Amino acid sequence: xxxxxxxxxxxxxxxxxxxxxxxxxxxxxxxxxxxxxxxxxxxxxxxxxxxxxxxxxxxxxxxxxxxxxxxxxxxxxxxxxxxxxxxxxxxxxxxxxxxxxxxxxxxxxxxxxxxxxxxxxxxxxxxxxxxxxxxxxxxxxxxxxxxxxxxxxxxxxxxxxxxxxxxxxxxxxxxxxxxxxxxxxxxxxxxxxxxxxxxxxxxxxxxxxxxxxxxxxxxxxxxxxxxxxxxxxxxxxxxxxxxxxxxxxxxxxxxxxxxxxxxxxxxxxxxxxxxxxxxxxxxxxxxxxxxxxxxxxxxxxxxxxxxxxxxxxxxxxxxxxxxxxxxxxxxxxxxxxxxxxxxxxxxxxxxxxxxxxxxxxxxxxxxxxxxxxxxxxxxxxxxxxxxxxxxxxxxxxxxxxxxxxxxxxxxxxxxxxxxxxxxxxxxxxxxxxxxxxxxxxxxxxxxxxxxxxxxxxxxxxxxxxxxxxxxxxxxxxxxxxxxxxxxxxxxxxxxxxxxxxxxxxxxxxxxxxxxxxxxxxxxxxxxxxxxxxxxxxxxxxxxxxxxxxxxxxxxxxxxxxxxxxxxxxxxxxxxxxxxxxxxxxxxxxxxxxxxxxxxxxxxxxxxxxxxxxxxxxxxxxxxxxxxxxxxxxxxxxxxxxxxxxxxxxxxxxxxxxxxxxxxxxxxxxxxxxxxxxxxxxxxxxxxxxxxxxxxxxxxxxxxxxxxxxxxxxxxxxxxxxxxxxxxxxxxxxxxxxxxxxxxxxxxxxxxxxxxxxxxxxxxxxxxxxxxxxxxxxxxxxxxxxxxxxxxxxxxxxxxxxxxxxxxxxxxxxxxxxxxxxxxxxxxxxxxxxxxxxxxxxxxxxxxxxxxxxxxxxxxxxxxxxxxxxxxxxxxxxxxxxxxxxxxx
Numbered sequence: 001x002x003x004x005x006x007x008x009x010x011x012x013x014x015x016x017x018x019x020x021x022x023x024x025x026x027x028x029x030x031x032x033x034x035x036x037x038x039x040x041x042x043x044x045x046x047x048x049x050x051x052x053x054x055x056x057x058x059x060x061x062x063x064x065x066x067x068x069x070x071x072x073x074x075x076x077x078x079x080x081x082x083x084x085x086x087x088x089x090x091x092x093x094x095x096x097x098x099x100x101x102x103x104x105x106x107x108x109x110x111x112x113x114x115x116x117x118x119x120x121x122x123x124x125x126x127x128x129x130x131x132x133x134x135x136x137x138x139x140x141x142x143x144x145x146x147x148x149x150x151x152x153x154x155x156x157x158x159x160x161x162x163x164x165x166x167x168x169x170x171x172x173x174x175x176x177x178x179x180x181x182x183x184x185x186x187x188x189x190x191x192x193x194x195x196x197x198x199x200x201x202x203x204x205x206x207x208x209x210x211x212x213x214x215x216x217x218x219x220x221x222x223x224x225x226x227x228x229x230x231x232x233x234x235x236x237x238x239x240x241x242x243x244x245x246x247x248x249x250x251x252x253x254x255x256x257x258x259x260x261x262x263x264x265x266x267x268x269x270x271x272x273x274x275x276x277x278x279x280x281x282x283x284x285x286x287x288x289x290x291x292x293x294x295x296x297x298x299x300x301x302x303x304x305x306x307x308x309x310x311x312x313x314x315x316x317x318x319x320x321x322x323x324x325x326x327x328x329x330x331x332x333x334x335x336x337x338x339x340x341x342x343x344x345x346x347x348x349x350x351x352x353x354x355x356x357x358x359x360x361x362x363x364x365x366x367x368x369x370x371x372x373x374x375x376x377x378x379x380x381x382x383x384x385x386x387x388x389x390x391x392x393x394x395x396x397x398x399x400x401x402x403x404x405x406x407x408x409x410x411x412x413x414x415x416x417x418x419x420x421x422x423x424x425x426x427x428x429x430x431x432x433x434x435x436x437x438x439x440x441x442x443x444x445x446x447x448x449x450x451x452x453x454x455x456x457x458x459x460x461x462x463x464x465x466x467x468x469x470x471x472x473x474x475x476x477x478x479x480x481x482x483x484x485x486x487x488x489x490x491x492x493x494x495x496x497x498x499x500x501x502x503x504x505x506x507x508x509x510x511x512x513x514x515x516x517x518x519x520x521x522x523x524x525x526x527x528x529x530x531x532x533x534x535x536x537x538x539x540x541x542x543x544x545x546x547x548x549x550x551x552x553x554x555x556x557x558x559x560x561x562x563x564x565x566x567x568x569x570x571x572x573x574x575x576x577x578x579x580x581x582x583x584x585x586x587x588x589x590x591x592x593x594x595x596x597x598x599x600x601x602x603x604x605x606x607x608x609x610x611x612x613x614x615x616x617x618x619x620x621x622x623x624x625x626x627x628x629x630x631x632x633x634x635x636x637x638x639x640x641x642x643x644x645x646x647x648x649x650x651x652x653x654x655x656x657x658x659x660x661x662x663x664x665x666x667x668x669x670x671x672x673x674x675x676x677x678x679x680x681x682x683x684x685x686x687x688x689x690x691x692x693x694x695x696x697x698x699x700x701x702x703x704x705x706x707x708x709x710x711x712x713x714x715x716x717x718x719x720x721x722x723x724x725x726x727x728x729x730x731x732x733x734x735x736x737x738x739x740x741x742x743x744x745x746x747x748x749x750x751x752x753x754x755x756x757x758x759x760x761x762x763x764x765x766x767x768x769x770x771x772x773x774x775x776x777x778x779x780x781x782x783x784x785x786x787x788x789x790x791x792x793x794x795x796x797x798x799x800x801x802x803x804x805x806x807x808x809x810x811x812x813x814x815x816x817x818x819x820x821x822x823x824x825x826x827x828x829x830x831x832x833x834x835x836x837x838x839x840x841x842x843x844x845x846x847x848x849x850x851x852x853x854x855x856x857x858x859x860x861x862x863x864x865x866x867x868x869x870x871x872x873x874x875x876x877x878x879x880x881x882x883x884x885x886x887x888x
Contacts, residue, residue: 041093101138405507531597768839
């Protein structure tokens with residue numbers, strides 16, 4: 001029997017040991033600082049200094065962070081204290097977690113003492129102090145750490161309240177509600193737990209029903225702000241869940257239940273609990289489960305103790321163990337040690353119950369020899385402590401020595417060193433550039449590590465940095481002094497730079513190269529793309545879907561139906577074909593997987609010359625042609641830049657690439673260089689394909705039909721968009737849209753005959769070139785931009801007229817299209833399609849939903865006939881004979 005005084009001394013000693021385990025080396029271990037940690041710390045700093053969060057909200061209940069989710073207040077408001085005391089740093093924000101972790105050891109010790117006596121309370125505290133699951137999250141600034149801590153004390157107060165001290169129930173009620181301010185899964189877990197507690201403690205609670213009623217009132221009062229907030233912000237509150245849940249409203253209840261059940265079981269797997277833990281490197285040390293193997297026999301024995309009839313808390317421990325995965329099983333990334341963190345208490349308490357059972361059995365077996373029993377019990381405890389010490393030492397050794405190299409990248413290592421170096425150089429440069437390549441929420445770090453910068457705390461923007469993928473060339477220019485923190489593969493974008501500092505993470509890998517960059521490599525960024533074509537099973541790699549000579553404007557059959565060459569303007573130097581065909585895939589209801597596509601562009605050279613075509617890709621097979629000549633006999637997989645010698649002729653040269661994929665990435669890069677790898681400066685790039693030779697001549701229209709019957713598809717649309725006639729529905733495309741187009745059909749035609757179609761449309765003032773297709777066949781191309789006078793374009797049998805009307809920055813007006821009889825069918829509409837292929841990114845064509853164009857503009861069939869060129873008179877093949885002489 002351990003005295004009360006000895007219990008407190010031992011519990012405080014264990015708690016002190018837990019503090020050492022959780023605090024030592026906290027500044028640098030884990031290495032780096034994850035964005036969620038930085039976000040919590042930065043908001044704690046802002047609230048502590050200004051009373052407002054990153055969104056300038058005054059003392060918010062929940063903090064809307066990163067535009068993604070709400071952060072819970074308990075951790076943030078607690079963190080304001082150490083942040084105020086020590087300044088904003090990795091230590092000050094992580095020590096908040098350590099505080100909750102140490103307090104949890106104290107709380108579970110008190111709960112264990114109530115459940116199975118002083119020895120059991122100390123054993124529970126000892127197990128929690130060293131178990132990997134709890135140690136790990138006590139050293140990371142995640143808000144989840146507060147949930148078990150508050151719950152332990154709430155449960156302890158409840159257990160004390162039903163054991164003859166009902167006043168503790170007045171504390172238990174608010175503490176259970178306080179869990180809702182700690183972590184979202186508590187909103188499911190706590191009500192389910194209290195439901196079981198009501199059933200198990202029912203008689204004892206009824207005996208003090210007055211106190212219980214008051215405790216419930218206090219619990220409701222504490223929970224009301226959360227309830228009101230969730231109702232007022234339900235759209236945002238549900239946003240994170242809808243993005244991360246595995247529940248699919250389009251599937252049956254049975255399918256969803258099976259998926260949840262499958263994920264639920266993973267939380268009890270041997271791999272998760274004893275071998276590898278959470279598969280996410282941030283959440284577990286490799287080769288260690290969330291529990292030690294030592295727990296396994298204790299858990300089995302503890303389950304027996306819990307099932308004993310006179311152990312009401314045991315039933316609640318088992319219920320706790322059963323319900324802890326319910327909320328995380330409905331989310332992705334299962335099993336998740338973070339979302340299921342409340343489960344650590346159940347495992348620890350049941351294991352402690354197992355140890356208590358062993359001590360009780362030893363005491364019962366040696367009840368006639370009390371001293372021997374006490375000695376054997378002490379030896380058993382010493383043995384358990386020794387085994388736990390061995391396990392904890394092995395875990396600590398891996399945590400200190402191997403885990404830093406393993407987890408540094410996951411914890412976004414290097415931002416402090418990089419930003420401190422760049423801040424010291426700020427005055428020498430016009431632009432500080434921070435790569436957004438393979439990072440997560442980098443803007444929070446420019447705020448976190450810059451709170452002391454002159455000018456005060458900044459809440460918005462990027463705090464004086466341009467944070468982008470350096471491959472996004474349009475976002476920055478080289479006519480300024482630039483200091484950039486780059487990844488190693490980012491450096492390949494630049495051909496003139498000086499490396500000033502290297503940030504190397506534990507393990508020796510380069511995290512950032514901080515360099516002064518002066519010039520970039522020139523990549524071919526403007527292409528026409530064609531596809532996609534079927535590559536199921538890799539069969540498309542050996543199949544020629546087109547011939548190199550077919551790089552002209554025409555319709556071909558793709559895996560998703562008829563298609564044609566389309567302009568693609570990639571955001572980055574990487575030509576991302578997933579992005580190019582994503583919209584078509586969504587329209588077809590197909591994944592962008594197991595496909596092939598072609599990309600082509602034209603190179604204008606002033607004179608014949610030798611060059612190198614450099615192509616890079618993500619391990620995908622590629623084949624290339626220049627002027628129809630293959631550079632390889634077949635498709636070859638390319639993981640790094642591949643260079644092929646090419647001969648450019650004077651004038652136009654056609655570069656054609658075929659790129660195939662199975663799943664995942666689908667991109668390539670391309671450059672033209674000299675033999676030394678320097679960019680060619682005497683060439684011009686033009687993303688074009690040849691127009692086929694036109695045949696036929698315009699026919700005089702004999703019928704007039706409304707050119708707008710119904711829209712079929714478009715890149716963009718608006719229910720109301722103003723033009724010179726007022727508001728009307730609109731459908732449009734812009735050159736910057738991947739696969740952008742406007743497709744619509746006319747009214748049905750009375751007869752098969754040459755027809756003029758009248759419709760209303762708008763174009764931007766930014767110049768461009770658009771293609772017009774009729775019934776899936778190329779008709780003509782026409783320029784877009786600001787026209788002040790009527791325009792007429794003719795190609796073969798097609799005639800297009802634009803009658804412009806001024807309207808602010810855009811130009812709207814009536815359009816007339818003459819179509820030959822061969823493209824018409826009596827009783828059926830004609831399908832029209834417009835898509836830009838060249839020009840400024842926002843060059844656009846916008847179709848208006850007006851069906852009275854001819855009537856409003858007073859357009860007649862006779863005026864349309866005047867658009868058809870009159871054939872020139874035939875010329876005589878020889879001179880006319882001289883006139884006969886008079887009288888002849």
